[in-house]
Amino acid sequence: MANIATKWIYLEIKYPHLVSPYSHLRKEISAMKSQDSKVAEIPSKSHRGAYVEYVMRNSRLNGQRVTKTFVAEKLGTHRRTLDLWFSKVDMEVAKIRDIGRVIRHDFSEDYPELKQELSWTISDELAVDSSMDKSEQLRRCKTERDRYRDLYIQQLEKFTKLQEEFYTLKLSHTK
Numbered sequence: 001m002a003n004i005a006t007k008w009i010y011l012e013i014k015y016p017h018l019v020s021p022y023s024h025l026r027k028e029i030s031a032m033k034s035q036d037s038k039v040a041e042i043p044s045k046s047h048r049g050a051y052v053e054y055v056m057r058n059s060r061l062n063g064q065r066v067t068k069t070f071v072a073e074k075l076g077t078h079r080r081t082l083d084l085w086f087s088k089v090d091m092e093v094a095k096i097r098d099i100g101r102v103i104r105h106d107f108s109e110d111y112p113e114l115k116q117e118l119s120w121t122i123s124d125e126l127a128v129d130s131s132m133d134k135s136e137q138l139r140r141c142k143t144e145r146d147r148y149r150d151l152y153i154q155q156l157e158k159f160t161k162l163q164e165e166f167y168t169l170k171l172s173h174t175k
Helices: 002-014 023-036 048-057 068-075 079-086 093-103 134-174
Strands: none
Touching: 048 068, 048 079, 048 093, 068 079, 068 093
């Protein structure tokens, strides 16, 4: 926003003979420019969305700043969706946890009352117990793989059936 305001003021100074229909907005543009230069204040932790956004914007991974685009891509969503999440005072715990995983920040330290929900366990079903031997771990992984494969096949069969019904109805309608 500051670049637009700067260019606008520059054009008005350089070409004063050109009267702009928007010249009355100069004060508002200058105010916006001064707001851009202010340092962002730490939002209250009671507004979860704003606080998570603040932490995300001030996070670094491998020495680089974390961007909203990066987080959105990792979560499989859009930047606009993140903006909607951040606008909520009581942002969902699952979303806070997912963003925390991406930016590698443990929000359970910031919200101790949500420590249980914000835990960083990857999956309770696939949690590997150190007391299990390798063959048991392999068996559990294969069982889980087979379960998801069977679910996929069931969904694929349902889709195929619906697709056949659709084309049958389409053909009967065209005749």
